[in-house]
Amino acid sequence: MRVLVAEFMHETNTFSVQATDESAFRNSCYYLDNDIPGAFADTRTSMGAAFEAAEKFGWSVIHPIVTSANPSGRVTDAFFDAVSERILNVCDGVDGVLLHLHGSMSTQSYDDGEGELLARIRSRIGIETPMVAVLDLHATLTQKMADNASSLISYRTYPHIDQYERTWQAAELLEKAMLKQVTPQVAVARRPILYALDGGRTTSPPMVELLRRADQIEASRQALVVSIQAGFSSADVHDIGPSIAVTGNDRGAAQAIAEELMDYVWEQRTFSSIQFTPLDEAIATAKAGEASATKPLIIADYSDNPGSGAYGDATNLLEAVLAADLKNVGFHAICDPEAVLQAQAAGVGNRVTLQLGGKTDPTMGGGPLEVTGHVVAITDGSFIAYGPMGGGARRNYGLSLLLRVGGVEIIVISHNGQATDLGQFTSLGVDPTRKSTLIVKSMQHFRAAFEPIARQILEVDTGALSTRNFKERPYKSVRRPIWPLDAI
Structure with missing residues (x-):
């Protein structure tokens, strides 16, 4: 199997005055082609897991780019297009795609950077080729992302210490999809919430309970993957807020699971463990x-x-x-x-x-x-x-x-x-x-x-x-009404 593996990560604070250009990525993490295995092989990183999985499954791996930048303002169109083209140029003839993305990237032209990237790749590889993406727990997951990916798998820890494990999970699912053992599809649910789940703290009661339910659902094979995203509140975008993404062979059944879990998110929206000291x-x-x-x-x-x-x-x-x-x-x-x-x-x-x-x-x-x-x-x-x-x-x-x-x-x-x-x-x-x-x-x-x-x-x-004073932020593009900006 020929598998395309790439990483393109940015969490975009749209209120920042600092544009994120090529130099920002080069100053943080920027590897091309043959430099990638030497930088990430034998590391407990997402790319480290991808290379281990390739060896286990016998994949022939194409790895055009691994790049990320510290969170900052919108990614420039020039750099986004350049990275997209570098990935698209090696898409022809691949049997599968495994990506490490953030899920909250905004560019100068697209609020939903990952949705746009996944759509471009999907248009090149066709509807039959499976594509699995690993996302940050703070992803702003959109319907466009769900429609173009075969599966979206988010971290389950905050602090994020399981990128390696989640990429192994993604690789195993991709292998099954390429062998036609599963036909994964993604259902996504959300509510009118800007911020909840204690910011995604996986030691707090709401996330602990959701992850427990997710484990139970996956273990009983009601779904292939259940991912909980806390969202990213420093982005003035329409789809802001927490979401549930469920991957299953049947999208309708996956949607029902996602909606039920999202009801719990709504019920727990006021919980917070953060206590600021003057x-x-x-x-x-x-x-x-x-x-x-x-x-x-x-x-x-x-x-x-x-x-x-x-x-x-x-x-x-x-x-x-x-x-x-x-x-x-x-x-x-x-x-x-x-x-x-x-x-x-x-x-x-x-x-x-x-x-x-x-x-x-x-x-x-x-x-x-x-x-x-x-x-x-x-x-x-x-x-x-x-x-x-x-x-x-x-x-x-x-x-x-x-x-x-x-x-x-x-x-x-x-x-x-x-x-x-x-x-x-x-x-x-x-x-x-x-x-x-x-x-x-x-x-x-x-x-x-x-x-x-x-x-x-x-x-x-x-x-x-x-x-954390959300009401002081100049939100203009978020969908309204939305809690806690509005009394709903």
């Missing part, structure tokens, strides 16, 4: 425990989370940390390539005064902050991430700086990204386990690597781009 209280807690700490207190900035498309350069939290004169703090991170270059010019071992952060949009979580500090280290920002979300694959955050200001060691990066791996600290010489306080910019993914080393976790909302 910023001054979080700082006071850090101050009180810094002298006796044997494990770090973790303060997570929910609203400046680069993983949801926030700019990663908001300074309100850093300003509060410095004003309190906290000691033995590790801070990840401020995204400010200009500041890194200035520190590089000053040189390792020297002092430098910088206007740090707050340059993308000073109204979103704080403007530039003048700091004077010691240039401790500068690296190229490239390292292998071995943590639960890393899978042994290489990461690249661009030229990166460790700046010591008083008792605070601040990591400054050139390519934006949330804190998900201890290597983001250790690659710059910081031992996170020995800090009294760790600051991370992340909503939930940080927990996979950092919760095991923490004595306590506090979440704060500093008013940056990904603030």
Whole structure:
């Protein structure tokens, strides 16, 4: 069997002013053709699973591209079309297609980037060739995606640590479909909800119950796959919100299952486990425990989370940390390539005064902050991430700086990204386990690597781009009425 395998991932925050072009993908993850196996073979990644499955099933694999970029603004049409063409150009004569997508990509011309990509591929390979896509749990799953894919299989963990397992699941289903043992079709259900399921937290009661039901349905063979998507709330698109996708041999039966599960989502729409700590209280807690700490207190900035498309350069939290004169703090991170270059010019071992952060949009979580500090280290920002979300694959955050200001060691990066791996600290010489306080910019993914080393976790909302105050966001394209924007 000739199988096309590719990855094209982006979670698009349509409120971001930062367009996502080719350079954004090249700065994050961009591999072509023969470079792909060497980068991903023997890793616990989606592509690692795909190559293992190909060996097991004896597939002849075509792998034109693997690329992803940190969440940010709309993907440029030029890059979307270029990647689409690279995939389409090798579609002829394939027996199956296995894709790793996000599910919440928007481009300059298409709110539903994945739906458009799948439709283009379907028009090339025909209706008989099976095509299975692995999606992020935060996919904004659309009817267009469901109509063009044979199966859509979403992660079942948040933090996302099961891309490898879900791709194996997808590969096994694709093999059966190519052998005509199954005829998978996708049914999708949704309700007028903008945000629910506790943001997709798979340790919270609604997702735990839905995953339990999904396991039961799959085990009893009522459906081939049941996928629960929490959706992505930072996208001003018509199909925003949670969804259920059920893959079955009979689309009508799959639709009935999807609708029943979606009724439960509606019933549980108000549940939330998120408890924000006022910023001054979080700082006071850090101050009180810094002298006796044997494990770090973790303060997570929910609203400046680069993983949801926030700019990663908001300074309100850093300003509060410095004003309190906290000691033995590790801070990840401020995204400010200009500041890194200035520190590089000053040189390792020297002092430098910088206007740090707050340059993308000073109204979103704080403007530039003048700091004077010691240039401790500068690296190229490239390292292998071995943590639960890393899978042994290489990461690249661009030229990166460790700046010591008083008792605070601040990591400054050139390519934006949330804190998900201890290597983001250790690659710059910081031992996170020995800090009294760790600051991370992340909503939930940080927990996979950092919760095991923490004595306590506090979440704060500093008013940056990904603030949870939905009614303050300028939604224009979402379908209305929709909860919680409207009283329904």
